[in-house]
Amino acid sequence: MMVIRPVARSDRNAITELATKTGVGFTSLQDDESQLNDRIERMLRTWDQQAPLSEQGYLFVLEDSDSGKVVGICGIEAAIGLSEPWYNYRVGTLVHASKELDVYTQMPTLFLSNDHTGYSELCTLFLDPQYRHGKNGHLLSKSRLLFIATFQERFADKLIAEMRGVSDEHGHSPFWENLGRHFFAIDFAHADYLTGVGQKSFIAELMPKHPLYVDFLSDEARAVIAQVHPNTIPARKILESEGMRYEGYVDIFDAGPTLEAYVNDLRVVRKSQTRTVEITSAEPTGEIHCLIGNESFAGYRAITGTPEITESHILLTREQAQALHVTSGDTVRLAPLFAQENLS
Template identity: 35%
Template sequence: MLVLRPVELADLPQLQRLARESLVGVTSLPDDRERLREKILDSCASFDKDIAAHGPESYCFVLEDQTTRRLLGCSEILATAGFSEPFYSLRNRHFTSASRELNIEHDVPALSVCHDLSGHTLLRGLHVDATQVCSAHSELLSRARLLFIAAHARRFCDAVITEIVGYSSDEGHSPFWDAVGKHFFDLPYAEAERLCGLQSRTFLADLMPQYPIYVPMLPQEAQDCIGAIHPEGQEAFDILEREGFETNSYVDLFDGGPTLYARTSAIRSIAHSQRGVISSGPVIDARGRYLVSNDGLKDYRAIVADLDYTAGQPVTLDTTLCEALNVTTGCPIRLIAL
């Protein structure tokens, strides 16, 4: 049984292993013991807080095999991007240039550093073990965060964003970074991503040009990277696209990867998840597979379960499922079909 739960300090060694295995570009999961320790402590403090509105809190979750106690993935929610410092990205907009004398008018796409996305809830830090890629547990890692937001809506913003890792080669080469960022930092792409994970984006945005970067002046290889997705990021993109997230006019500072956006109230797992009450007993004639969570905070749990569920009726869970969710008969749960 694989269970998603809040991270604990005892998870530090395994979380660092996950960080070491994660894709270059997942800057919120640095392979640095002290930084990860701070992340865990920040997450634990956030779960402990009794708050009435969204703030700088971060909520980190891990996917644990209950038999082996091995961590097979992690994911995170930042309640308010840009709360403590601006959340920088690149705005990809068209500028119109015209000449009345020549009767010519055309649009030119340009990239500008901005912090327009500050004040949105940010999904980040997603990493899944290779054994769980394209499985129901990949969905659990990503979407259980949305069930958590549904259960604790006051802690989060009215809109949610996430950045999908952009294209880079197997050797860690990013054509977009080489054409844009590298001119202002004498750093390879992987090192710039590492420094951002250890510090913040502020150092990068401070040195980036404050004037537009005209896209047609970039090499074609770099232009092709704008909005492109790394192959290993495609599953994360597809899951959230099915949730109702859409691409917008913003891309990542480092690799040009796309940003996804959705109104919180319109996200599928939030808008359409059902609440039910547990009835303890054997699961007979399971007809569907569901993501199931309790509505807890510090004791939040989420699993994948095969159930015979009818809307408006008690949800029958056997002892194993109840123990995994840390619930008993009569407790409320939340569920949505996979």
């Protein structure tokens, strides 16, 4: 059974191994042991309720309970940009007009922005390639939304997710080569690494503050604005199916799109319900694929299944109950795993 649970110190080696598989452009999971250790400790302080809002974050792992192997990771930042500026580009328009000359032109532009300061962020979604099948990707991504639905008071009203932009296997980013490299004599891979270890604001502060005309970029660079890395297409589709949308903001380094939504508009949040647990020895007879999570903050667990559901109860097998760390009489929160399904 595949189970979502909070990260533990004992997961360091497994997460380090996952980090070696991400490739250039996966900013939030760098192959850097010191940075990873610091981040895990910050997450643990959050669950111990000892971290200020500016430092609060949540990191979950996907564990194969049969083997005990950690095969995926995902995260949430509670409030971005409170300890250091949060930068991205807002894609906008400047108008140049002259009534006397009968000239009117609209120029697409990039404006350096801090508009998402204070928002919550979905981040660090990575699934081992060997486990990219079945419902594993949906569980890994959407479990964060169920956690937010359960503990909504701990998050901002609006949520964003920065999508990985276009770069090749050699770390070549068309957007960076045409824009960022003019201000920094470093490769995109190095800029990506510095961002991942917490130096994004330092780099961003050296970027030009005035609007940049998109038409001055190369055709190759313009073509990748708001486009995602091929490996990120499934993750983008999942988030869009939950109600997140591109609203005109892109990453300052690779121009990957930022998806956003109000938390209350997210499908999992809107459709989630609570039920009382009843443990059964019978095989599951439900027809709806459900995302199921307990209501324990520090001991959070989430799984998928097709349980029988009544108006007041959910019937879980003993194995499912053990995976969720619940017993008969406990309450769980559940939501349809897929958009086309409904609980009632």
